[in-house]
Amino acid sequence: MKISICIPQYNRIDYLLKSLEMIGSQTYKTIEVIVSDDCSTDDTEQKIKQLQPGYKYPLIYYRNQQNIGYDANYRKCIELATGDYAMVIGNDDSINMHDSMEYLAHFLEENNYPEIGFCNFVEDSNRELVISRANATGVVGTGYQVALKNYSCFSFVGGLIYKTSAFNQFNTSKHDGSIYAQMYLGCLMIASGCRLFSIERPLVVKDLKGDEKLRKSYRDVIAKSWKNYRKVDGGIPSVIHVLISAFRDAGVLTQEIIYKIFRRIYTITYPHWVIDYRSNGAFPEAVGLVSGLKPTRNQNYRLLNSLNQARIFSYYVVYSSLGLTVPVFIYRKMKYKLYKFFKKHG
Numbered sequence: 001m002k003i004s005i006c007i008p009q010y011n012r013i014d015y016l017l018k019s020l021e022m023i024g025s026q027t028y029k030t031i032e033v034i035v036s037d038d039c040s041t042d043d044t045e046q047k048i049k050q051l052q053p054g055y056k057y058p059l060i061y062y063r064n065q066q067n068i069g070y071d072a073n074y075r076k077c078i079e080l081a082t083g084d085y086a087m088v089i090g091n092d093d094s095i096n097m098h099d100s101m102e103y104l105a106h107f108l109e110e111n112n113y114p115e116i117g118f119c120n121f122v123e124d125s126n127r128e129l130v131i132s133r134a135n136a137t138g139v140v141g142t143g144y145q146v147a148l149k150n151y152s153c154f155s156f157v158g159g160l161i162y163k164t165s166a167f168n169q170f171n172t173s174k175h176d177g178s179i180y181a182q183m184y185l186g187c188l189m190i191a192s193g194c195r196l197f198s199i200e201r202p203l204v205v206k207d208l209k210g211d212e213k214l215r216k217s218y219r220d221v222i223a224k225s226w227k228n229y230r231k232v233d234g235g236i237p238s239v240i241h242v243l244i245s246a247f248r249d250a251g252v253l254t255q256e257i258i259y260k261i262f263r264r265i266y267t268i269t270y271p272h273w274v275i276d277y278r279s280n281g282a283f284p285e286a287v288g289l290v291s292g293l294k295p296t297r298n299q300n301y302r303l304l305n306s307l308n309q310a311r312i313f314s315y316y317v318v319y320s321s322l323g324l325t326v327p328v329f330i331y332r333k334m335k336y337k338l339y340k341f342f343k344k345h346g
Helices: 013-023 044-054 070-079 100-110 144-154 164-170 181-191 236-249 255-279 283-292 299-303 306-325 328-345
Strands: 003-009 031-037 059-063 085-088 116-123 126-131 138-141 160-163 196-206
Touching: 003 013, 003 070, 003 100, 013 031, 013 044, 031 044, 031 070, 044 059, 070 085, 070 164, 070 181, 085 100, 085 164, 100 196, 116 181, 126 196, 138 144, 144 181, 144 196, 144 236, 144 255, 160 164, 164 181, 181 236, 236 255, 236 299, 255 283, 255 299, 255 306, 255 328, 283 306
Parallel strands: 003 031, 003 085, 031 059, 116 196
Antiparallel strands: 085 160, 116 126, 116 160, 138 196
């Protein structure tokens, strides 16, 4: 079995070189590495071409003729894969532990080659703390209920794994530009019959240490003073839109599914970000999110019937209040436990 490690690249070549060095320590032999370069303005092309001749694995470098944006380049790096499976990592992520790809290949063989999945990961700054989006190792299942319960696991691209033949069947540019194309594709595939799997072992290491000036974070742009206050939505309406689109395109969309999408967003995702902004000293941004995510501002809110609209609006009022008042220290102490709880029971 060949595994393609696929990396959508744009600048920050030093992170990518460190990642490639770490990948080179893998014990599994049948690997190829794909780098899809979205017209980097640094010396990515020169550095990769210098590395290619002596690299341990086949290193395929492709440079887009023009900048096509993150979503399209994400898909492009998988399209270039010739492996049986494609595993995606960011250009500042890498593979954790020397035998991770060997472990993955064995898992896939033992579980009858499922079509799509994800693994847990660690951050380079603290490899002892496992970020748990997978609660178990095995095949989770298929169908819209599985997709609905696990869609948030596709928000971070590092460690998303596709059977390439299945990916090619569902690959589409429909939601390029949304920044959540991978979430749309994941839900579409699972709701259409692809089997989802999860791996507890942290196969990926996230946010490699390096020159932090090269790494941009949402924390760098959120409003921490009232002079910078504005209404914001945090991309959450886009999440709702791609989810509804995925279930519609899978032919399973119902009023119940639309309601469950809104309910989960407004009772889990939304209050999390309100408190997260506060925890980063950005109370004006938290208030801006409360204003920007009033349900009536969302075009998909009209898809709900009157009763469900009233329910969602009541959730918005209650969780806005909680998000703005819950002590930050409680949030910091409980957020990982809450995530695991909602992941299991949500």
